[in-house]
Amino acid sequence: MKGSALNHASGSHLGPRDSDELTPLLELQLVEAYRDGDPDAMERLLRGYQGRVYAVCYRMIRNPEIASDLAQDSMLRVIQNLSSYDGRAKLSTWIIRVTMNCCFSHMRKQKLRNHSSLDAIEESIGQMQRSGEPQPDDRIQQRQQSESVQSAFQALDPDNRALLVLRDLQGLDYQQIGEVFEIPVGTVKSRLFRARAALREAVQMEQDQQD
Structure with a gap:
């Protein structure tokens, strides 16, 4: 059956x-x-x-x-x-x-750390822009920025990648994400903050290497 x-x-x-x-x-x-x-x-x-x-x-x-x-x-x-x-x-x-x-x-x-979701991470960058958080250097051409974002996302560990996908792409709220990972809402918020911070740092490093 x-x-x-x-x-x-x-x-x-x-x-x-x-x-x-x-x-x-x-x-x-x-x-x-x-x-x-x-x-x-x-x-x-x-x-x-x-x-x-x-x-x-x-x-x-x-x-x-x-x-x-x-x-x-x-x-x-x-x-x-x-x-x-x-x-x-x-x-x-x-x-x-x-x-x-x-x-x-x-x-x-x-060990599929290189099959990244560029769409999900570009949405995360959009979330950063709407929240007024620091942005990738807007002097970088769109193609270079996309490459930087993709490379940065590849460096994220699976848990951080999952947080960004579930929150920014799937639209789950903090409570739902907490239930998925079986962690408190406060932990979800702090981990999501760290995931976005790690993404911003990785993007910046990629762009610095291109300058």
């Missing part, structure tokens, strides 16, 4: 596609229905989350084929471990936690 639900929802791969609209109440109803033996409930949950799961994997890995495989692995883990979901966190938060663990596991095995 588990394999059937995954295959029906995704075909041969989980990739970028539109997700079904799921409300928190409907999610809980589907979870209970699946636990009661309804395979269609799991299929609906998978359809509802596969787009978001793929997006997280792609932003972390920056490789469509690997991201698709990781998304499928993530959803398989969701199926296998749904019985352990206790409802204390939102289902979306729990699924993202499972997804991030899959990404971290893959990165540790493959």
